[in-house]
Amino acid sequence: MYIILVYDVNVKRVNKVLKIARKYLTWVQNSVLEGELTEATLKKLQRDLSKVIDPNEDALIFYKLPDGKNLSRETIGTQKGKETWVL
Amino acid sequence: MYIILVYDVNVKRVNKVLKIARKYLTWVQNSVLEGELTEATLKKLQRDLSKVIDPNEDALIFYKLPDGKNLSRETIGTQKGKETWVL
Numbered sequence: 015m016y017i018i019l020v021y022d023v024n025v026k027r028v029n030k031v032l033k034i035a036r037k038y039l040t041w042v043q044n045s046v047l048e049g050e051l052t053e054a055t056l057k058k059l060q061r062d063l064s065k066v067i068d069p070n071e072d073a074l075i076f077y078k079l080p081d082g083k084n085l086s087r088e089t090i091g092t093q094k095g096k097e098t099w100v101l
Numbered sequence: 102m103y104i105i106l107v108y109d110v111n112v113k114r115v116n117k118v119l120k121i122a123r124k125y126l127t128w129v130q131n132s133v134l135e136g137e138l139t140e141a142t143l144k145k146l147q148r149d150l151s152k153v154i155d156p157n158e159d160a161l162i163f164y165k166l167p168d169g170k171n172l173s174r175e176t177i178g179t180q181k182g183k184e185t186w187v188l
Contacts, residue, residue, distance in 0.1 A: 022130040043109040043160050074177040090161040
């Protein structure tokens, strides 16, 4: 399963969220990470992140695709993430 | 074509970017908009946005899918966008 995680969290919690998310996914740009995960690993990531966010204030959106095959990405402007995750 | 736009721009330019992007896509949460666009409309949106960003500092990522069929979305935490764009 291909995952795009977009987070919108209070600046006080960004580092914690990023530290956890980077164990599972590749950082793309501020508030965006991507990568291939199994259902079980996704659930673990979600549990870990749920422990550090404030659900009344923070938002995590997980876009899920069966695979990354049909997904393409086009960047305009500066390339912030590593190129290693090119689709 | 289904589009997820994620932007990482200098705070000075966020309002301009958002004002343009909202003409084409639905706001989901900070720095994320989504929607169905034709190739031509996408190109127009990209041209419009290119005029207001600083390509050396700002980044716009357009995730493109042939359609939204295989895309699912799971939110943890607070729901910031409108529910009307439920996939």
